[in-house]
Amino acid sequence: MFIRLVALSLGLLSASFTFADDNCRVISSSAQVDQCAETARKDADAKLNASYKKLMARFEAQQKRDTEQGKAFMAIARDSQRAWIKLRDTTCPLEAMDIEPGTAAHATTINNCITRMSLERAVYLDGIVTDRSGDLLDLNKVFTAGSQRYGDVVARYVTTFGSVCLNAQILAPDGGWRVLSSARFCSFDGKSFWDGYSYAGFENLEFHADGLHVTLSLSELRGNGEERRACVIPIQDSQIKELKCGPPESM
Incomplete structure (x- = not known):
């Protein structure tokens, strides 16, 4: 009898988790909103903790x-992580300042903020040091790096000391950080950055909805000084596209 009761309890527990997941796919009541916001916060916390542990393992x-x-x-x-957690936990209550404390709406607003910030932080931590194969990069050589989530994938760029190239990758977080797409930008207009220009470099790297926006600075071997172009590396369907640049900017 005891075994049957335990089995029944486990079955009900499993069913309750299944119901909670299904219940969040279609929201039809305020109670669902509150419950799903709390569930999302817990999931985001778990992802953040996993990302932090992976980062520390890489440093080990x-x-x-x-x-x-x-x-x-x-x-x-x-x-850094301790300071960030303090920042998150003191920032999110600001988003609920106009809502009466102790109400479900107040808790849900804070939960939504924590979820958003935690997922953004997880993406940031995940993009710091992994290379194409998922192994550790030589941190002495990384000059700049940045990452941004695009739906179910993460885009990342890395530049290194001693190299004029820009490396861009699309990673699958739920696939063991498998590289879905990668590109290395070391030339422009058919000329290598290494020997086709007296100077070449990427500046002002920022992710936007359509891809990675950069400023490309170039100095010809025999030219009239430096030229700067606004460029974008499009990110579409989990793929990195070719570099597209506008005309030289007025100096």
């Missing part, structure tokens, strides 16, 4: 190669 691997540097990176990451 770095520590095996350089003990002092690895310890320093771990300390920086730990302090």
Whole structure:
């Protein structure tokens, strides 16, 4: 009898989780909104914790190669995460200032804010140090890096010291950070950045809805100084497209 009751309880528990998931697909009442907001917050917290643990594991691997540097990176990451959590937890109540404390609407507004900020932070942490194969990059060589979620995938760019190239990738977070698309931009107008120009470099890198926007600075080997072009690397259907640049800007 006891075994049957336990089995029944487990079955009901499993069914309740299934119902909660299905219940959030179509919202038809305010109670559902509140319940699903809380569920989403917990899921976002779990993703953030997983991303943080992966980051610390990568720094532990770095520590095996350089003990002092690895310890320093771990300390920086730990302090940064603690400061960010404090920022999140003091920022989100501001979004609910006009709602009466203690009400469901107040809690839901804060939960939605925490969910949004936690997912954004998880994407940021995930984009710091993984390379194409998912292994650790040499952090001594990374000059700039950034990432942005596009639906179910994450786009990332990386530049490194000693290289004029811009690396861009599309990663699948739910697929073990498998690389779906990658591109390396080391030339423009048929000429290599290495020997086709006296200077070439990317600046002002920012993700937008249509892709990665950059400013390309170029100096010809025999020219009239530097020219700057506004460019975009389109991101469409989980693919990185060719660099597109406008005409030279007026200096």
